[in-house]
Amino acid sequence: MAQLALVPPTQAAAPRGLPDEVPVAITCNGSSQAVMMASPHDIEDFAWGFTWTEGIVSGRAEVEQFDTVDHGANGIEARFWLTSDRAEALAARRRERVGPVGCGLCGIESLEEATRPLPRVDAGGAIPASDIARATDMLRTAQSRSAHCRGLHAAGFLQPGRGVGTVREDVGRHNALDKVCGAVLRAGKDAAAGAIVLSSRVSIDLVQKTATAGCPILVAVSTPTRAAVAAAEAADLTLVALARGGAFEVFTHPRRIV
Template sequence: MPDKGWENARFREHFADARPPHDIDRPLIEEAPVAIEINGIGYAVMMATPTDLADYAAGFLLSEQIIADPAELLSTDAQPVADGGWMLRVTVSAGNAAPLLERARLRLSEGSCGLCGIESLEQVLRPLAPVTARLDVSEAALFAAAGALRDRQPLGRTTGAAHAAAFCDGQGRIVAVREDVGRHNALDKLIGHLAIRGISPAEGFILLSARCSFELVQKTVIAGCPVLATISAASTLAAEQARAHGVRLYSLLRSDSVLESRGE
């Protein structure tokens, strides 16, 4: 399994001043189709960076609510395929596999938004149990985490094109970071990493480098994390869903300011 997530490519660099153009090598983030097969059933095809795929498998299944505990994920096997993509085969316990024939669908999603193939509004806005955990996070902790995030993003620093999802403790210390070309994939990788290692999302907060969309709030709710902070702005539905499900939402996090969603 690749461990870096990028490859060099040749470019011609042009300038606004009188300097002549020249050729350079520059790293590009890896993006590949990852076909997810659950107990032999083709479930989804996601565009992702093929790193940390064991974490991704666990986080994806938890976010899809196919499993509720990583112990229900019995095996994971990730293999490259001839066309440049990846096959991610997972085995879950028999009880979890039973509904798959009804739910199975083929999804191709450039941003891995997790909504392609959903057939009704009811499926998108499916009822979720609210987050019951509570965590008091100070602004100082948020600022500390945001200030430390860049140094924990090797793929982002190298390519300038990776999203990051970080889990932080109540004091703003970063516990873990996962990166991906897709912001939703990065969060799934983080959720899977925490679950596999027995780290409770209820005991800290999630920090995302991306815009806060509805689906990212959904994943946070399903993970049971009480606080979500994002570097970019939140959408209307993201803010509504956070309030409805007991998640404190912070957005536009900067070194000296942050917005806390307060409702009407």
């Protein structure tokens, strides 16, 4: 019977690059809002994106101060200090969440919250089909960290005629989306003028985050779930999936693809 031979680390020609993940705590006015496992880079973008896509804040004006604290082996803390009005509103809906990398809905307090009503996104601008056809290839090319280690998801912001930029990577696909949304918010870009591009399948939490951020188009390399399609339909969000090799399928609201 054949046996598996393990190569001692000292004999390996080159160590395989492995992705990192650390606990990231997000607090608002001293109260914990979430503890998520995430890749330890672009933490500022992740924190801003998470608070935006989860409806904790609706914009930069509601944040008075922000900083991060590195706790070493214990993880990273991203601290927001909100305006008094926003802090009071948040206290009414406060929840604590602990989420692993594979899920974006862990820690919610009710079944209704898992399928919460979404805002209908603005009409948004049209994007040429040729841009959509190249989007996931451009995203893959821009994944600089994945060139050194596999296992990272990516999200990018597609702007008509300008391609996919503002690319962010993470071990969690919803984290990667939060990072790119945070980068768009911090840069003062208009989320309604472009599309989110993902290197993963589309679950309902990714549709929820995209719609909450006000981006009208979501493009993904893999398939959507049935719940994701239903949520996109209800939110008037254009959902494009199976986008690879120059081809794609439009599942909801195709009017924005020209």
